[in-house]
Amino acid sequence: MSAVRITNGKVLDPANGEAGVARDVVIVDGRVASADAVTGAVETIDAKGGIVMAGGIDIHSHIAGGKSNIARLLMSEEQRAIREPDGPFCGCGGGLSTMTAHATGCRYAEMGYTAVFEPAMVAANARHMHAEMADIPFLDTGGYLVLGNDDHLLDLMQAGASQAQVNDYVAWMLNATKTMAIKIVNPGGINAFKFNQRKMDLDETNPRYGVTPRKILTSLIKAVTELGLAHPIHLHGCNLGVPGNDATTLATIAAAEGLPLHLTHVQFHSYGTEGDKKFSSGAAAIAEAVNKNPNISIDVGQVMFGQTVTASADLMSQYRNSPFASPKRWIGMDMEMDAACGIVPFEYKEKSFVNALQWAIGLELFLLVEDPWRIFLTTDHPNGGPFTTYPHLIKLLMDRSFREEQFAKLAKSARKHSNLLEIKREYTLEEIAIVTRAAPAKILGFTDRGHLGAGAIGDAVVYREDADREAMFSRAAYVLKDGKVIVREGEIVDLVYGRTHQVTPDYDKSIEAKMDRWFDETIGYKASTFKVSDDEIRGGQGSVKHATARAS
Amino acid sequence: MTEPRVSGASGGATHKDVVCPFCGLGCDDVTLKVDGTAVEAGEGACGRAAALFRRGPEAAPSPRVNGREASLDAAIAAAAELLAGARSPAYAGLAADVDGVRAVLKLAAATGGSVDHYATPGMYRNLATSQRKGWIATTFAEVRNHCDLFVVIGPDPAKAFHQLYARVTPKTGRFLDGARKFVFLGGAPSDEAKAQLEGSAVETIAVSDGALVEAVSRLQALVSGATPPAGEPDLAPLAEALKAAKYPVLAWSASSLDEDGDIVIERAVAVVDVLNREGRAACLPLSGKDNLTGAYHASLWTTGFPLRVGFRGGVSEHDQLAYSTETAAKDADILVWTSAFRPEKPPASDAQLIAIAHPATEFEREPDVFIPVGQPGLDHAGLVFRADSTVGLWAKGYRDAGLKSVADIVKRIAEARP
Numbered sequence: 001m002s003a004v005r006i007t008n009g010k011v012l013d014p015a016n017g018e019a020g021v022a023r024d025v026v027i028v029d030g031r032v033a034s035a036d037a038v039t040g041a042v043e044t045i046d047a048k049g050g051i052v053m054a055g056g057i058d059i060h061s062h063i064a065g066g067k068s069n070i071a072r073l074l075m076s077e078e079q080r081a082i083r084e085p086d087g088p089f090c091g092c093g094g095g096l097s098t099m100t101a102h103a104t105g106c107r108y109a110e111m112g113y114t115a116v117f118e119p120a121m122v123a124a125n126a127r128h129m130h131a132e133m134a135d136i137p138f139l140d141t142g143g144y145l146v147l148g149n150d151d152h153l154l155d156l157m158q159a160g161a162s163q164a165q166v167n168d169y170v171a172w173m174l175n176a177t178k179t180m181a182i183k184i185v186n187p188g189g190i191n192a193f194k195f196n197q198r199k200m201d202l203d204e205t206n207p208r209y210g211v212t213p214r215k216i217l218t219s220l221i222k223a224v225t226e227l228g229l230a231h232p233i234h235l236h237g238c239n240l241g242v243p244g245n246d247a248t249t250l251a252t253i254a255a256a257e258g259l260p261l262h263l264t265h266v267q268f269h270s271y272g273t274e275g276d277k278k279f280s281s282g283a284a285a286i287a288e289a290v291n292k293n294p295n296i297s298i299d300v301g302q303v304m305f306g307q308t309v310t311a312s313a314d315l316m317s318q319y320r321n322s323p324f325a326s327p328k329r330w331i332g333m334d335m336e337m338d339a340a341c342g343i344v345p346f347e348y349k350e351k352s353f354v355n356a357l358q359w360a361i362g363l364e365l366f367l368l369v370e371d372p373w374r375i376f377l378t379t380d381h382p383n384g385g386p387f388t389t390y391p392h393l394i395k396l397l398m399d400r401s402f403r404e405e406q407f408a409k410l411a412k413s414a415r416k417h418s419n420l421l422e423i424k425r426e427y428t429l430e431e432i433a434i435v436t437r438a439a440p441a442k443i444l445g446f447t448d449r450g451h452l453g454a455g456a457i458g459d460a461v462v463y464r465e466d467a468d469r470e471a472m473f474s475r476a477a478y479v480l481k482d483g484k485v486i487v488r489e490g491e492i493v494d495l496v497y498g499r500t501h502q503v504t505p506d507y508d509k510s511i512e513a514k515m516d517r518w519f520d521e522t523i524g525y526k527a528s529t530f531k532v533s534d535d536e537i538r539g540g541q542g543s544v545k546h547a548t549a550r551a552s
Numbered sequence: 553m554t555e556p557r558v559s560g561a562s563g564g565a566t567h568k569d570v571v572c573p574f575c576g577l578g579c580d581d582v583t584l585k586v587d588g589t590a591v592e593a594g595e596g597a598c599g600r601a602a603a604l605f606r607r608g609p610e611a612a613p614s615p616r617v618n619g620r621e622a623s624l625d626a627a628i629a630a631a632a633e634l635l636a637g638a639r640s641p642a643y644a645g646l647a648a649d650v651d652g653v654r655a656v657l658k659l660a661a662a663t664g665g666s667v668d669h670y671a672t673p674g675m676y677r678n679l680a681t682s683q684r685k686g687w688i689a690t691t692f693a694e695v696r697n698h699c700d701l702f703v704v705i706g707p708d709p710a711k712a713f714h715q716l717y718a719r720v721t722p723k724t725g726r727f728l729d730g731a732r733k734f735v736f737l738g739g740a741p742s743d744e745a746k747a748q749l750e751g752s753a754v755e756t757i758a759v760s761d762g763a764l765v766e767a768v769s770r771l772q773a774l775v776s777g778a779t780p781p782a783g784e785p786d787l788a789p790l791a792e793a794l795k796a797a798k799y800p801v802l803a804w805s806a807s808s809l810d811e812d813g814d815i816v817i818e819r820a821v822a823v824v825d826v827l828n829r830e831g832r833a834a835c836l837p838l839s840g841k842d843n844l845t846g847a848y849h850a851s852l853w854t855t856g857f858p859l860r861v862g863f864r865g866g867v868s869e870h871d872q873l874a875y876s877t878e879t880a881a882k883d884a885d886i887l888v889w890t891s892a893f894r895p896e897k898p899p900a901s902d903a904q905l906i907a908i909a910h911p912a913t914e915f916e917r918e919p920d921v922f923i924p925v926g927q928p929g930l931d932h933a934g935l936v937f938r939a940d941s942t943v944g945l946w947a948k949g950y951r952d953a954g955l956k957s958v959a960d961i962v963k964r965i966a967e968a969r970p
Contacts, residue, residue: 069852073682073852073858076683079856079857079870080869085867086661086662093854094868127935131650132853195798196831325686329686331682331687331688332686332689333691335694335942522693523693524692524693526569529946536935
């Protein structure tokens with residue numbers, strides 16, 4: 001038996017209604033136990049003057065896969081400039097917006113995060129993703145499977161397939177790729193771009209399949225609902241970055257018809273067309289719609305100023321953005337009748353009208369959405385900025401005067417177009433704990449994460465109380481992963497690896513023969529080759545299979 | 553998941569749908585007959601793959617230290633000792649599955665030295681453009697279904713990717729209205745390719761020696777709507793065909809191009825760039841034998857750099873000249889050669905040689921330490937990548953000849969370091 005006691009700290013555990021309760025947190029054999037579960041001498045962590053929270057959970061961060069490698073390739077200046085030496089616990093890598101796998105785990109752990117999920121796993125690239133995620137230390141991971149542009153699904157829908165057939169296909173794909181949720185990126189739009197369609201709104205039809213984004217969205221919402229996946233459809237909507245897409249976003253919220261739907265990086269989908277530059281904030285109306293629709297959750301995709309790189313499966317949008325590449329280079333790729341990717345380096349500047357307004361729109365969303373259980377702290381790493389900017393973002397949310405100082409630095413034209421100064425709200429520590437831990441666990445369906453009640457995974461963090469919230473959240477005093485201390489005073493002190501989360505919903509086995517034929521004829525290799533085997537995930541060890549309504 | 557397996561009359565076993573890990577096309581319909589340690593590839597294997605899969609019934613050779621047979625433990629200890637005294641090791645070959653590449657990178661981070669894959673010269677011709685400017689690329693299944701005009705730039709890639717046309721551009725494609733058209737610009741289909749292309753519309757446009765850059769540049773001007781000075785051959789019809797096609801693809805094998813291949817690629821990418829302004833088009837840059845693509849990916853996610861990485865004081869850096877095998881082999885005091893897919897010879901070098909290599913490797917001079925290893929996709933399972941970069945393949949193990957993987961051996965050497 002291994003046991004550790006965190007004592008003298010104030011426990012901030014919103015999932016269990018604890019807002020700064022002075023109690024010990026005891027972790028026995030990797031799980032939180034009751035305070036009296038062990039007696040006598042155990043390893044004790046003195047959290048005096050500290051806040052104790054569950055490990056942070058990032059529900060949307062591009063941490064692995066082909067697109068991450070293309071980003072590293074294109075951002076060679078950053079790689080050369082930021083190097084991390086090999087050490088007992090650190091790997092020999094580097095980067096910031098294009099961090100290497102090992103560095104990704106280290107930087108997240110130092111900030112107190114212990115679970116990070118890759119939101120765009122293209123099926124054809126699943127093996128690469130899994131291999132790379134296994135090299136990220138400290139973090140539990142998992143992938144959201146990108147569907148909605150795959151020719152097989154569109155073909156089924158065009159042929160008038162039943163919902164049951166769609167469900168079987170979705171379940172088959174989740175099993176084959178060892179993923180945990182469904183992501184839709186620009187529904188049908190990536191596919192349409194392969195047929196040279198350049199723009200696609202919610203009710204426009206795909207030129208080949210005659211299917212609308214709305215139809216794709218509603219079919220897949222039904223599929224995940226009927227399969228009983230915990231996480232709702234994770235949607236990157238139509239018209240990313242296009243002024244006027246606020247209307248599309250509002251229409252998309254309505255299209256869910258009350259069923260659970262998660263809208264991701266909504267900041268990039270909240271642009272109006274008002275003002276002399278025909279670019280304005282649509283945040284107020286979208287936040288209002290989120291407030292009124294309890295089935296909707298969002299993450300923000302906050303823009304943070306500086307150099308980064310944008311990486312997305314949405315090649316239709318990235319092609320449109322490619323003229324703004326900085327430095328001037330970008331890579332696009334159509335992928336395997338499945339999806340695509342577009343990687344465009346980008347620098348957000350506070351003196352740019354558009355970038356400054358993007359920054360303000362993100363903050364408006366954070367501050368106007370009332371329920372912290374339905375909004376999540378993300379920068380869509382690295383697309384809005386690297387995840388290492390989270391502590392700065394937390395300070396912007398918690399400290400109004402700091403926020404106003406930063407606002408004053410923006411391009412004047414952008415300041416005139418934002419109502420940010422009128423918003424007085426400051427996030428409380430409890431709200432930060434919700435948006436970074438408790439709520440992400442809830443929306444992903446984890447009952448044993450994001451909290452510190454008995455039975456929870458022993459991922460716990462101690463932050464030293466500091467009025468400068470950026471300093472407080474940059475380097476945790478202690479981070480424990482499965483009950484092992486991995487960070488002490490902001491320094492990595494051990495090397496451990498997490499697990500890969502997946503779902504295995506059942507499906508009608510008659511689909512196997514159909515998938516065999518599809519792969520033989522259309523994809524050009526065998527369905528049996530495509531299926532990722534259990535042996536491949538962390539050497540056959542370390543996957544967590546979550547229950548679904550349709551269990552296998 | 554179990555692979556189809558049929559017992560043979562002689563007591564051996566026949567495995568169907570075996571993944572071929574060699575060239576990077578990722579054929580996965582190979583039939584493999586395994587009897588004891590003897591292996592014979594049947595249906596689905598091209599001539600090259602059949603030769604590479606073939607094994608006789610004889611036992612694998614034992615490890616050797618200074619030419620004398622040694623136990624595996626003794627060979628590992630000898631390798632670790634050599635590395636302990638190394639000033640400047642060069643890790644070369646790197647022909648291994650992803651696990652093997654990971655292990656080599658980790659060892660190199662600890663000992664210092666350079667890391668390169670032996671097939672990177674072609675890859676670097678592609679990177680000269682992709683890394684500095686970028687491109688719009690595609691993958692095999694997209695080509696198979698969308699591509700109505702397939703233009704080969706320079707020598708026929710089928711010389712390296714034997715079943716390219718049969719697998720990637722078969723007769724039927726989901727979105728093809730008529731027959732797929734093929735144009736060979738500055739090259740000609742090999743005999744093997746001709747058999748695969750029989751019945752297809754194939755045009756060959758000859759380009760005189762050394763004039764490929766000029767030809768592709770002119771093609772770029774033509775698709776852009778400019779009127780370049782007239783030249784031979786006349787490329788106006790090809791430019792029109794490219795503009796009229798729905799999803800033209802420009803393909804090349806970087807390692808088959810001449811010295812000016814990097815510039816040829818840059819211009820071909822520019823053609824695709826122009827075509828995408830009004831329509832769709834993509835390039836298919838081929839390079840990737842012996843899991844070069846997997847090594848490239850693992851190097852990027854581990855160090856941030858696309859191979860040709862140097863480790864000094866535990867920090868990695870990248871220099872495509874200084875850390876190329878060619879340069880490193882000259883400067884190194886120890887060459888660590890890993891080659892698990894085929895009996896590839898290590899480069900000439902005055903350095904001491906640790907060879908973690910295919911059992912049939914014939915050396916120009918006896919290595920200081922030789923440890924025979926198994927082949928991913930035959931002796932053990934492993935992850936290898938297809939040449940179009942996106943798709944990873946799980947190549948399984950089908951026999952036990954007592955040969956360990958590169959990853960096993962390299963990890964043990966790392967652990968045995970004093």
